[in-house]
Ligand code: AMP
């Protein structure tokens with residue numbers, strides 16, 4: 267049986283539940299509480315799918331995807347829509363690349379348009395102090411100490427929270443090169459390395475970067491207590 271046939275049949279079955287008794291039909295109960303009841307389930311199922319993918323469990327991925335498709339179809343029905351509306355939208359996009367399509371909707375794609383990726387590519391000028399095949403280092407545009415150098419992986423990694431096991435080498439390289447860059451740039455007697463991460467770390471540029479801070483005098487206390 268084709269995926270199309272199953273989806274069509276499921277859509278029909280779900281639509282027919284609209285007038286069913288919410289006491290006896292799960293779908294009718296969802297539709298009665300729409301959209302919140304369905305949106306809540308979609309949130310939960312999405313999280314479960316993420317976990318299944320992270321676990322690499324194919325049976326579970328299929329199971330969670332089926333749950334998600336079921337709830338998505340139910341949501342469409344609650345909005346008075348059907349898979350045909352989705353198919354029409356998909357057909358419109360044919361021939362348009364994913365990136366172009368996202369841009370046309372104003373969706374920012376991480377690596378594309380990322381400030382530091384553009385600096386690595388030379389599209390935006392920077393004061394380079396070091397470069398090798400994996401990392402790039404340049405002076406911070408608004409230095410807060412006499413020595414303020416940023417070291418970044420050339421490949422886009424949004425933050426330390428997004429780094430993976432496979433990024434271990436490049437992260438190690440950043441730490442390894444830090445002392446040399448500090449010394450070469452005027453901080454011969456130590457330095458501070460800071461990697462602001464995410465909201466709590468108040469990271470502003472979403473491309474992982476290490477700040478090397480130093481100069482002739484100590485950089486100051488670590489953080490003020492709250
Ligand atoms: P963070 O708050 O950790 O995300 O730090 C971002 C840093 O990037 C800040 O210290 C900025 O001054 C620095 N920065 C922003 N734009 C540029 C640029 N075009 N060239 C060099 N440094 C920059």
Ligand code: ZN
Nearest residue numbers: 380383422473
């Ligand atoms: Zn980037």
